[in-house]
Amino acid sequence: MNSGVREVCKRCTVIGGSGFLGRHLVEKLLERGYIVSVFDILQGFELPGVTFHVGDLCDRQALLPALQGASVVFHCASPSPASDDRALFHRVNVEGTRTVLQACREAGVQRLVLTSSASVVFEGTDIKNASEDLPYARRPIDYYTETKIQQEKLVLEACDPGRGFLTVAIRPHGIFGPRDPQLVPILVDSARRGKMKFIIGFTLNMITLAYSPALLSWRAEGRVRPRELTPSCPRQAYHITNDEPVRFWEFLSRLLVGLGYEAPRYHLPYRLVYGLALLLWLLAVLLRPLLTFRPTFTPMRVALAGTHHYYSCARAKQELGYRPLVSLEEAITQTVRSYPHLRLGA
Ligand SMILES: NC(=O)C1=CN([C@@H]2O[C@H](COP(=O)(O)OP(=O)(O)OC[C@H]3O[C@@H](n4cnc5c(N)ncnc54)[C@H](O)[C@@H]3O)[C@@H](O)[C@H]2O)C=CC1
Numbered sequence: 199m200n201s202g203v204r205e206v207c208k209r210c211t212v213i214g215g216s217g218f219l220g221r222h223l224v225e226k227l228l229e230r231g232y233i234v235s236v237f238d239i240l241q242g243f244e245l246p247g248v249t250f251h252v253g254d255l256c257d258r259q260a261l262l263p264a265l266q267g268a269s270v271v272f273h274c275a276s277p278s279p280a281s282d283d284r285a286l287f288h289r290v291n292v293e294g295t296r297t298v299l300q301a302c303r304e305a306g307v308q309r310l311v312l313t314s315s316a317s318v319v320f321e322g323t324d325i326k327n328a329s330e331d332l333p334y335a336r337r338p339i340d341y342y343t344e345t346k347i348q349q350e351k352l353v354l355e356a357c358d359p360g361r362g363f364l365t366v367a368i369r370p371h372g373i374f375g376p377r378d379p380q381l382v383p384i385l386v387d388s389a390r391r392g393k394m395k396f397i398i399g400f401t402l403n404m405i406t407l408a409y410s411p412a413l414l415s416w417r418a419e420g421r422v423r424p425r426e427l428t429p430s431c432p433r434q435a436y437h438i439t440n441d442e443p444v445r446f447w448e449f450l451s452r453l454l455v456g457l458g459y460e461a462p463r464y465h466l467p468y469r470l471v472y473g474l475a476l477l478l479w480l481l482a483v484l485l486r487p488l489l490t491f492r493p494t495f496t497p498m499r500v501a502l503a504g505t506h507h508y509y510s511c512a513r514a515k516q517e518l519g520y521r522p523l524v525s526l527e528e529a530i531t532q533t534v535r536s537y538p539h540l541r542l543g544a
Pocket residue numbers: 213214215216217218219220237238239240242253254255256273274275276277278290294313314315316346369370371372373374379380
């Protein structure tokens with residue numbers, strides 16, 4: 199049987215399939231002839247060939263029907279990092295992931311691909327060309343990251359080739375692209391409120407990003423297959439990035455200028471901004487029972503804006519045959535083009 203025919207028979211489930219990354223993945227899987235089920239707390243779109251199961255992943259009974267017959271499950275669900283809700287992160291990312299694992303085993307699923315995050319090793323200080331050998335952050339930068347670490351550990355520990363259940367975690371970083379609800383919208387909102395005039399820290403700090411549609415074309419090819427999880431390569435996590443480190447402020451400036459806004463140019467000292475962000479965050483936590491406000495410049499965002507954090511995806515290239523399919527240049531062009539409503543004056 200050729201691989202094309204084999205793929206036509208593939209049934210898969212995307213948990214979190216209504217989200218930004220999940221929906222790109224669903225579209226790529228459909229292109230490749232997969233039969234796709236989506237499990238999500240909401241139905242984000244309609245597409246022929248996709249069956250939606252609306253429910254909370256913490257509910258095993260709700261989850262089970264969505265997993266029936268699936269050979270591979272992609273887990274891309276998480277509360278938004280912006281929610282900053284420790285109890286919610288724990289319930290969904292930790293307890294919910296335990297439930298997902300249990301339901302996968304009950305439903306006879308063979309492979310589980312978790313979308314983890316490269317920030318599981320980030321402590322707010324420089325990371326340069328890091329491989330996956332870097333230990334998990336001892337002091338994770340926020341509650342979101344704390345639970346992403348626990349989630350990744352749970353999934354990798356559940357890998358059990360003897361019982362035919364294989365797990366793998368991919369760790370993208372700074373995902374962007376059409377329909378992204380985070381990076382570009384936050385950037386434009388800040389620019390419209392006059393907050394993107396400033397460069398935090400120094401201008402040379404480099405980051406790696408992951409362009410969503412291209413990242414998922416690769417993933418949807420089904421390269422994360424059982425044969426990659428050999429005894430010499432068990433329980434792996436893989437950095438998946440555009441593989442072109444870029445200066446953080448240059449990247450933001452290219453998006454801003456592409457959308458008609460001015461690039462940031464005034465410098466502010468990193469420590470000052472980080473201290474202010476921490477203070478604002480504390481204030482927001484203390485005042486939460488009385489009023490809700492969400493500062494744009496959270497300690498996490500400031501730390502990301504003012505440090506090097508670029509990751510090597512050599513392991514994914516070597517062991518999974520990963521190749522970024524689109525250059526950063528092209529990814530930025532396609533992203534800018536996809537947001538006509540966010541252009542200056544629109
Ligand atoms: N956006 C980024 O820059 C990065 C994201 N990631 C990870 O990638 C994954 C996908 O992220 P995005 O697509 O950006 O997020 P998103 O917020 O667009 O999508 C998440 C989806 O999960 C669903 N969901 C949340 N709680 C649920 C629950 N209890 N039960 C069922 N569904 C639930 C949401 O309804 C949403 O559709 C997440 O695991 C995130 O941690 C990792 C690195 C970077």
